[in-house]
Amino acid sequence: MSTLWKSRYSLRAREIKSSAIRELLKVAEKPDMISFAGGLPAPDLFPVERFAEACEKVLSKHSAFALQYGPTEGCEPLRAMIARHMARYGILAKVENVLITSGSQQALDLIAKLLINPGDRVLVEAPTYLGALQAFNCYGARYLPVPVDGDGLRTELVENALRLGPKFMYILPNFQNPAGVTLSEGRREQLALLADQHGIPIIEDDPYGQLRYEGQHLPPLVVIDRQNVRRDEDFSLGNVIYLSSFSKTLAPGLRLGWIVAPADVIGKLTQLKQGADLHTSTFTQLVAYEVACGGFLDQHVRQIRKVYRERRDAMLHALEEFFPPEVTWTHPKGGLFLWISLPRGMDSQLLFRSALAEKVAFVPGDSFYTSNDLESYRHLRLNFSYCAPEQIREGIRRLSVAVKCQLFNQSEIVCSPDAALANKA
């Protein structure tokens, strides 16, 4: 009968596979393992006392509201706070432009539900965020991958892809997951203009934008669209849907994200969210509001930036110290991730296995690509936010042992690209 259930699954459910990261994280959970695999914030930075005060306040003053069913759009005070907060980054959203979601993963799911018909193509960065692919896959998306370099998406390749008629572009402009790269200002302008010219909307996913450790904040695509492309204050006419989240600034365990979009689009997304989970927890929304209010969020983000910058630097220094010159990596100006490129022909899946033997874990890069070509197998994603600096140094040392060992083996045996690919079949 268990096979009977399988025969009942929808076509979309049959196509979905479990995330590779998910399986890897299970392995990486062993106690003596140093893990650069997850995308986890540092738990020692969670503002626990502030949360305790917020819970007490919410339950003593607003319990009848906090524990009851709430509006699908989200609680008004939190939506208003988010609108105010975003205005400082030039995003002139009103309350009606903000939808609270159950983490920004739900934002991706709802946007996919809103826009994707089976077979529709989505222009994505190569590599791109795995969770977005998981959300889009459920709705039958196909992909038009465009590579990134050190300045983010290679916009000179976008026009050709746009001619193939994608339904939308999915872009992570700041400290991209997984590559850690940031879309340059010039390319932002170019991309927003191309989007407008071709009538293709942009989904701008920005969970890390506030976590910048050096350089100047760059204007979001949603702002460039309004100011430089349309030269129009009217938010309702925009071509960009913007997403962000409290997961990297307050706590992921709350599952609180948001979508900023024209009010009509928010209205339709609200209808879809109603069928998906009625609404996001009123309790966590009110708690997040109480934690974030009165300037605490900014103050807390400054503290996070300081700690994560030290960790990023610790990882960059350790890579310089231990890694062989054949291996290269990105220098992220913010966010949580750094992207390693191995010499051609090397295989991050094989490396993963030998790294586990050295008690260090990461995510092999192929998970972040929409097609399994050889290029996708020579990268790895390293997270630098979760481990303390001394652990980071030790983990990179361990990883360098595995890397050098594989480099040595590769020079010994003739390792054909075909053999590396066959290994995945």
Added chain:
Amino acid sequence: MSTLWKSRYSLRAREIKSSAIRELLKVAEKPDMISFAGGLPAPDLFPVERFAEACEKVLSKHSAFALQYGPTEGCEPLRAMIARHMARYGILAKVENVLITSGSQQALDLIAKLLINPGDRVLVEAPTYLGALQAFNCYGARYLPVPVDGDGLRTELVENALRLGPKFMYILPNFQNPAGVTLSEGRREQLALLADQHGIPIIEDDPYGQLRYEGQHLPPLVVIDRQNVRRDEDFSLGNVIYLSSFSKTLAPGLRLGWIVAPADVIGKLTQLKQGADLHTSTFTQLVAYEVACGGFLDQHVRQIRKVYRERRDAMLHALEEFFPPEVTWTHPKGGLFLWISLPRGMDSQLLFRSALAEKVAFVPGDSFYTSNDLESYRHLRLNFSYCAPEQIREGIRRLSVAVKCQLFNQSEIVCSPDAALANKA
């Protein structure tokens, strides 16, 4: 450009309309209105102090876990508690058979994602839970409605419908939303047997099962399937997926529900949930665990039963006292809702407008049907859990004024069924 967004919507998004209840609830929110419209638990019963203690404990002892990303399946202690809790009702689930969802609305969305291909038919009770229709509609479901009577689904009509090959049956056996009726034990056995014979699975939605105010608890379909139909202890072979929730026993604002299913099915649902929202809030899960543990949930449910029974009785007495003999209603043995049937030709949408003038609100019955035939317009759903007994009496008195007025008008003017239907177009 706002219309440009509309042109980009997926076919599924274009088909979805906002819930009628949602719009009604906005009207019903006015301060001098007595509302029987929502399905809201009584906020004065929320165990606020217990919640405050739980938050304090979770944050002081488990903050690094409670505020972090968590497993998609849900937190192990909560899943284990739910498994133990369900064993007392004969549902012998292990931890691996339990998936925590963001309210049972998400359970419905995930099950639809798992099972429904566009055009697949779902056998539903007529009337049935509106939120389930909203979830299923997003995946292109069509329906095979089978009417209910005072003993629940009319199982003698099920076999013919099963011959038309529905993908699954969606059944609310206890104190059904909206009709308040309960599937009799004989019919449960008949239904589980038919499901097995035809190889059609049952989705058993049971948010109200614990809120029984009179009579004996009846065995869930998932238990009958195992004990009477298959005579087999092996849960993995079952033909029923069971859903429930903390929304009616602890607090809906937490957004916590669960699915009980064979482990393989839970595995596939977990993959779908990963794309939908990664996981449900770890914080609310741990808080719910701390609130519910040590026998508190049972003790609290006893208190809820006492209060809601009084409110149900207040509503039944007021209906006897004020309503004209042409109008009939169900006598729910539990749950939150009571179902009114108006004489043929009367129209609950017209009644709704005159009821608003009398400052009382309800949900017109047509929202709970999959087809707009005349029958669907002569019912109304009344909630009895939210208002205090004296408010209930006053609200029913007001409603009786609107009902009598419409009855009088109907006897004055010739009201054709066609005219009533045309009114909806």
